Amino acid sequence: MRAVGAFAWSVVQDALHRKVFYAILAFTVILMLLIPLLPSAEVGVQIDLLREAALGLTSIMAFLLAVILGSTIIPGELGRRTLYNTLSKPVQRWQYYLGKYVGIVLVVAVSLLFTFVVLILFVLIRFSLFNPGLAKALFTIMLEAMVLASIAMLASVYYSPLVCILLAGLFYVVCHVKGDFLYRGMTDAANNPLLRALSGIGYYLLPNLERLNINETIAHGERAFRVGPVEMLLLSAVAMTFTAIFLLLGSYLFSWMDL
């Protein structure tokens, strides 16, 4: 586990030296602080609007970080040839792969923690309301970022960073609309067996990321329904399962990769 830890820490160090990391973080916080200036921020729904928009911004930040880091670490190290030195040490390739993934998760987690503190303080100062329930939404954002990072890393074993970012974006979109769009494709496209089959495969094999999106519920104070511990556990299990599958697949492919 020591090697995994060393690889993870190298990702954190690397991120701290990237300007894009600070730019994304700063952009998120600045936009968050500007939310009250929105024309639709009316009295009465201000707090809900602020929370929803802030959580939306936080999601975008977390997903961007996860996808950018997941897509660039392996191709970047391969391009810079730093992998030769690293993997000639007495380490296994899966340790490298897992360590780098854990590093991405750490970077996203630290960023989410930072925005969480900013958001909590902002809500507290502006509305005199302490709102730790926001942590639940941030937790599910983290889960979704973990899935996205694992799929971006899987793609990065074979593809360039740009292709990986596009693939991860496509994965995000398909997995968010699958509950509705793919289900209809699977059931309604009676005249097109190929479309039905593809929709069916996508529907049953891909995760339903929309289930992980509880931003709206949390933003509106869980008035419609409460997101309880059982729901959180189920969401965690789904996200972890898909993450583990993508990590295992990526690690296996990486172990056969010629450097």
Place this chain on the structure above:
Amino acid sequence: MSRRARGDEGMDTVLRVEELYKDYSTGWRKPPRTALSGLNLEVPKGSVIGLLGPNGAGKTTTLKCIMGLIRPQDGRIWLFGEEGVDARKRRSIGFLPEQPYFDLYLSPRKLLAYYGRLAGMHPSDIKAKTSYLLNLVGMGEEADLTMDKYSKGMLQRIGLAQSLLTEPEFLVLDEPSSGLDPLGKMQVRDLLESLKGGGTTILFSSHQLSEIEEICDGVAIIHQGQNIASGGLDELLRSRDESEIMLEKAPVAPHEGLPASASWTDAAQTRLVVDKSDLNQTLRILTGSGAVISEVRQRRMTLEEYFLEKVGSRGWEVGQ
């Protein structure tokens, strides 16, 4: 031969490579490029072996296969008497890739600490070893500066230091003198000599024939993915067909009638190379013309001559 038997036999062999094949894909519908086509190689324990060959001959591919960075399509690699390449064996191997690259925001000290952690070294060992190695490669004073302003030669020195971090039994170096100034090259030579003296087995590729000739016990010439000649330097460079006559005193009288194969190798006419078949006739003529002969020996080729003889006769095509 069984795997077990091969391992037992190879106790005095650090590395044995048998029939290694490797093709690289060049794109869809394009024929693959053959990098290795049945390469054999053996590195005895405690020896220093130089890997020679023209560009694209397969030297780097061979070294990468040995380190497990690429997988050959076919063939076997034995390390320390056991078949296969794995992380456990890499604990005893130091590797310097061709033109080493690092995360340049790190200082050499932090870089070596990172590699030390990967190698499972104790923090106190890492600290002591890092200082020692950085001083050894002449980078002690720059140990805490980030590497983004380092020259190619300085990075090469850091590469050498990291390859020695775990006190490896076997060193695999891809062009260790690349990018170094003459002083740096001399320091590398001295370093390799001292490691050799300490019993470290070394395999390194180089284009510097003089460097190989000075340091190595043996060479392997790789061409078009095959080992076309290998063995001890003395054995390889001793010409089988020519003798060298050393004269203490040049002939005083005109020495006409020397055989056509005879040629002086220096302006002072104190060294003469001649075909073995003409040796007796040449000696008679020389003594008859007043020359004093100090030594007659089998001629030793230079490594450059030998390399050109071997590779030149097969053409210079890169890969296939």
